[in-house]
Amino acid sequence: MADWGLSGIEEPALVVLSELLTNAVVHARVPWDREIETRFVPYPDGVRIQVDDADEQKPVPCEQAEEGGRGLHVVESLADSWGVSDRNGVGKSVWALLTQSREGWA
Ligand SMILES: Nc1ncnc2c1ncn2[C@@H]1O[C@H](COP(=O)(O)OP(=O)(O)OP(=O)(O)O)[C@@H](O)[C@H]1O
Numbered sequence: 001m002a003d004w005g006l007s008g009i010e011e012p013a014l015v016v017l018s019e020l021l022t023n024a025v026v027h028a029r030v031p032w033d034r035e036i037e038t039r040f041v042p043y044p045d046g047v048r049i050q051v052d053d054a055d056e057q058k059p060v061p062c063e064q065a066e067e068g069g070r071g072l073h074v075v076e077s078l079a080d081s082w083g084v085s086d087r088n089g090v091g092k093s094v095w096a097l098l099t100q101s102r103e104g105w106a
């Protein structure tokens with residue numbers, strides 16, 4: 001992040017990565033030898049964080065329960081935008097775009 005001049009959004013980027021990665025580990029129902037793929041794509045003044053897994057089931061933000069159901073709401077509040085895309089092959093790609101110029105992170 002520092003190399004890309006994005007030190008200002010290091011903290012929210014870490015939180016978003018952690019939530020998406022944890023979701024892939026905890027929720028994706030896949031054969032044992034499937035891998036989770038993480039990508040960081042530089043954007044003008046930001047980064048797109050992308051976590052792929054091999055489960056076709058798409059994540060949906062749910063009612064926040066006493067325990068759990070918070071992760072995607074956190075992602076939504078920190079990211080400019082986020083979504084789920086098809087990927088090459090089986091599974092899906094969950095991504096979030098964070099930019100430094102967004103109010104609050106400058
Ligand atoms: N990578 C994924 N693959 C399949 N389902 C997912 C994935 N990520 C999330 N989900 C589904 O979306 C729901 C909402 O995810 P979210 O991260 O908001 O809550 P959580 O993981 O259940 O709890 P928390 O993140 O607060 O510990 C999950 O309960 C799960 O059913």
Ligand SMILES: [Mg+2]
Pocket residue numbers: 019022023069070071072
């Ligand atoms: Mg979660």
